[in-house]
Amino acid sequence: MADRMIVSRSALAGVAVQGALGAATSNPGVHIREVTDFAALAVIARRGRATDVAAVLSRHAGSPVVDASKRAGASNISVTGTAPGQWLALCRGSDAAARLDALRNDLNGLAAATDQGDGRVVLEITGSRARDALAKGISIDLDAIAFKVGDAAQTSTSYVGLQIALIDEAPTFEIISARSTAESLWSWLVASAAEYGIAVA
CATH class of the missing domain: 3.30.70.1520 (Heterotetrameric sarcosine oxidase)
Incomplete structure (x- = not known):
């Protein structure tokens, strides 16, 4: 009987495909990266x-x-x-x-x-319109005055529970959610950011 190897797959394998999404632009307003390692x-x-x-x-x-x-x-x-x-x-x-x-x-x-x-999916969202995209569904105040580097919160969007934190002033946001809701979270994020142009790393 042939040996079978279990291969680890990221939560968004085959979904978060590298490239451009949303509005066609040479300067995407939102950059998204799934952290896998x-x-x-x-x-x-x-x-x-x-x-x-x-x-x-x-x-x-x-x-x-x-x-x-x-x-x-x-x-x-x-x-x-x-x-x-x-x-x-x-x-x-x-x-x-x-x-x-x-x-x-x-x-x-x-x-x-x-x-x-x-059991988790980890995303990094950055870009000049990152705050605008996230604010469409996340109810906490993400304005630079209210949500500063090092701040974090447990919240939700589109019925998906998540943890959000601000990593740097770029701004770069870190979102962590349950693996089981990864595709729902991704669908919401892409829909929210589409008008600004999206670059998936």
Whole structure:
């Protein structure tokens, strides 16, 4: 009997195809990229240990992690507060799984840590019209004055729950959602951004 190999596929494989979508333009207003080389860990602090957990997360992220709806970290690892005493750690790159294992080991006894990588879709949305496109369905205020770099929120659009954070002032937004709703999220995003022209990386 022939051996069968299980091949990992991204949440939007065959859907988020590289190229141009929407209005024809030489300067697309919205750029979308699916992040595929990542590992994710949901972290829930044990009773009375939130401060200790935040300290461990800060050490791994390389910047202060707080118990609030904020995103901290660098390009290869980030930590976002999702609820009181709860965070989502996201590692990127070829060694993402190894770095996440190291984090899990350091959290032993302090928090419950559950692998979430295969159950999430991660998108980066940037461009001069990114805010306009996202504002069509996301009800929170994404204006530069109200939603700043490092801010994060749990919200929804088109009946799809998601986590949104602002990574930089470009602006670049990070959206994380359940893998099961990835295609619905993609359909909404493309429809919302179409009039500005879309570049899919």
